[in-house]
Each structure stands twice: as C-alpha cells, then as structure tokens.
Amino acid sequence: MKIIDAHSHLEYISYKAQPDIVGTICCATNENDWNVLLNMNDKNVFPAFGIHPWFLENINDGFDVRLSKILEQNKSAMVGEIGLDKYKPNMDKQIEVFIKQLEIAIKHKRPVFIHCVGAWDKIFQILKKYKKSELPIMVAHAFNGSIEIVENLIAGYNIMFSFNRADNIIKNIPDDRILVETDAKSNVVLSDIVDKIADIKNNENMADIIYQNTMRVLNND
Numbered sequence: 083m084k085i086i087d088a089h090s091h092l093e094y095i096s097y098k099a100q101p102d103i104v105g106t107i108c109c110a111t112n113e114n115d116w117n118v119l120l121n122m123n124d125k126n127v128f129p130a131f132g133i134h135p136w137f138l139e140n141i142n143d144g145f146d147v148r149l150s151k152i153l154e155q156n157k158s159a160m161v162g163e164i165g166l167d168k169y170k171p172n173m174d175k176q177i178e179v180f181i182k183q184l185e186i187a188i189k190h191k192r193p194v195f196i197h198c199v200g201a202w203d204k205i206f207q208i209l210k211k212y213k214k215s216e217l218p219i220m221v222a223h224a225f226n227g228s229i230e231i232v233e234n235l236i237a238g239y240n241i242m243f244s245f246n247r248a249d250n251i252i253k254n255i256p257d258d259r260i261l262v263e264t265d266a267k268s269n270v271v272l273s274d275i276v277d278k279i280a281d282i283k284n285n286e287n288m289a290d291i292i293y294q295n296t297m298r299v300l301n302n303d
C-alpha cells in the first residue's frame with residue numbers, strides 16, 4: 083500500500099516510521115516550525131506554513147508578511163495549520179489571524195489545512211465573503227462535523243476531508259474527497275485506517291483513490 087499522510091507535525095515525520103507511508107504533509111503550528119521546515123530539505127516531507135489557533139499568544143508582528151514571503155519563494159509551500167477552535171480562548175483574535183492567513187493562501191493560490199472545532203458556522207460566514215472560484219483547495223483535518231456541514235462544504239467548495247480514525251461519517255463523503263492523516267500520533271497506523279475506510283465504503287480501491295486524492299492536493303489541482 084502507498085499512502086501519503088495528509089496531516090502531521092514536526093514531532094512525527096510519519097513516513098520514516100510506517101513503511102506504507104511514502105510522504106508526509108507536515109503542518110507548522112507556529113513560526114519556529116516555519117524555520118525548521120524551510121531548512122529540512124526532505125523530498126518526502128511536504129510543508130505547510132501557518133499559525134495554529136492554539137498558539138496565538140506567541141504570535142509576532144509581521145507574521146503575515148513573513149508567511150507571504152515564504153509562499154512567494156517556495157512555490158510548493160502550502161498553508162496550515164490554521165483555523166478556529168471554540169474551546170480555546172480569544173475567538174476574535176482567532177478569526178483575525180485565520181482571515182489573514184486565508185487571504186494569503188488565496189493570493190498565492192495554495193492549499194489550506196484547516197483545524198475547526200465547533201466553529202464551522204463562523205468559517206462559513208468568513209468563506210461567504212470570497213468568490214468561490216478564488217478560494218483554494220481546503221482540507222478539513224480530523225473532521226468531526228455533521229452531515230449538514232459535509233453537504234454544505236461539498237456543495238460550495240473545493241474541500242477535502244482527512245481522517246485519523248474510521249468515523250461513520252465517511253459513508254457520507256464522496257470517495258474522491260477522502261484523505262488520511264496521523265495528526266502526528268504514532269499510534270495511528272494509516273494502513274489500518276485505509277483498510278477500515280475501504281470496508282466502510284465497500285470499495286477495495288480506496289487505498290489508490292486516497293493516494294490520488296492526496297496527490298491532487300499536492301499538485302494543487
């Protein structure tokens with residue numbers, strides 16, 4: 083089986099640990115991560131640059147300018163992990179930082195990796211302000227929203243859903259929108275997750291389909 087981990091972090095470069103994983107999308111959570119990722123030079127690690135909503139207290143002025151510059155200089159760099167989390171403080175600041183980063187992704191036309199916990203209503207409000215045609219590929223990571231949210235996202239956006247467990251909602255998600263991720267957890271064995279998804283979808287080709295889905299994100303098309 084050939085799998086690309088659609089969401090990990092620097093503490094777990096999953097392709098080095100699991101033989102079925104051939105590449106790892108590695109999401110930054112803060113600016114220190116950006117520097118590590120920029121110096122990594124590993125062709126099996128696909129970096130995304132962003133500031134995670136859990137780590138806004140250490141945010142430095144000018145982060146948006148520096149993020150723009152990284153994207154300008156690295157044509158395959160993606161944006162993430164960015165988002166909103168209802169259970170974390172300072173939603174106004176979270177929204178402000180999310181919008182700044184989303185607009186940078188729009189400007190540079192890069193895939194975006196989204197962390198959203200209990201805040202899809204707010205994200206829909208934000209997305210409404212943009213033309214659907216200008217929004218980039220978005221990946222809803224560790225998705226655990228409702229079927230209604232799935233339907234609204236699929237109807238309106240170039241959205242993918244990545245999973246680190248074989249959730250039942252997968253039944254309601256089209257095959258060509260599904261990705262798998264470790265989320266940097268070493269106990270999440272992606273070949274097992276893919277097998278379980280193949281069972282849920284009753285489709286023995288899911289491993290190939292998930293791989294091709296991830297390649298579409300990486301190729302930005």
Ligand SMILES: [Zn+2]
Nearest residue numbers: 089109163265
């Ligand atoms: Zn993450």
